[in-house]
Amino acid sequence: MTATPDVAAPRLATDDLLRSVFRRHAAGVAVITASGAAGPAGFTATSLTSVSARPPLLSFGIGTGSSSWPAVLAAEYVGVHVLGEHQEELAATFARSGADRFAAPTAWRKGPHGVPLLDGILAWLVCRVVGRVPAGDHRIVLAEVLTGDPSGTGGPLLYHRGGYTGLRD
Template identity: 45%
Template sequence: MSGVSNGAADHARELGDRLKSAFRMHPAGVALITAAAATGPVGLTASSVSSVAAEPAALSFSVTRATGTAGALLAAPSFAVHFLGEQHADLARVFAHSGAPRFTPEQGFVRLPTGEPFLPDSPAVLRARALHLIPVGSSTLVVAEVLDVHLGDEAPPLLYRDRKFLRLDPETEL
């Protein structure tokens, strides 16, 4: 029997590795999700933000674990999902790693009247609150109600593919 379960575990591990490889090659938009937590401002970089519905306005994203920064963010009453432009690549790197300096004066954050850290030069910021937290393995899928949308200046989007931040060539159309 142990050979069967080891085979299943090996298959699951290989499938997971292949899934990660497939998604590494699939480009995704980059977002910064921020909140005013009980311990102060928190934020993380995400490439899993998706639209769920327009009516009611809803979005989704996933976090790797619901502890630390992600746990504090999910415990906040609301959060701000910033769609990042290519000018935000350095900021995305900072918020993608633990321990890097966040919410410094140079980064340009202000506060929304509701308390969330807000990056005014983002092309779009969606203020939302979690509706459903769905555990999936070691990750948590968040389905959130969009409460407000702040549209900023248009900017070329920041993309993420194969562990690198990329920009679109605005001159190239297919």
Template identity: 60%
Template structure:
């Protein structure tokens, strides 16, 4: 079910993109990498839009620009893997945030996991999830997914993103 909200007559215009970006830079967010595979095509990207949506049933979400190079695979994938990154994985986050590179080439260490999704080594937690719905939201899509397999490592500190930089919890 998709709910469309109409802007009431006389409502103000949305804020400018630069102001919006500046405001959101003040929000600290955990860093994840989302991966998928469709017909032999691998895709992965770094995101800070990951969140828990529901406990019953378990459901998570993340957002991705529909102009992103990973979108064609994510748009078709039945399953994705969400990797919660550890504070030691800043370079992995940078790799998956870089356009025009083979994100799965060495030194990226990964293996094929359940449902054929690529699983990155060393993540603090991994949620292999079945995609439930994709909702268009402006120039992005909100992807809702139901975790069906999970793994976690030690309880190390997470990698965070704040004010345009990767940060460590201290």
């Protein structure tokens, strides 16, 4: 069922309106990691976007109130992990406030440039941060891809209507 826009009675722009609309937008799920002064840091992101092929650039958003923000702010390099449809619990762990995200059962290792890399994911990249752009209570981080591996198997994990799902054929 599709909605016909009601231009006669639009809702005012609020954070609730934005969230309500974006709950209907299916987004891929990624985990962003960085080495921080207090150890590895990371968070779940649905804002990962390819920006440019030449040079290879991507972006993601992070809230300045996030516990991972200090590590991402100071990091020269970040890890980007595309999650598979079997990794709902991993996505939930990295989205959970106050969780020890790198404790068992999370499997990870130090990758190039000391970036924490998660094991068993669909694909990963190590990137050099080239910019942090203010955007309200968030920052949009621009990063240049340096290396990675797209060889994981399975379908992508998606976030839609407030929950995780996979693609359905």
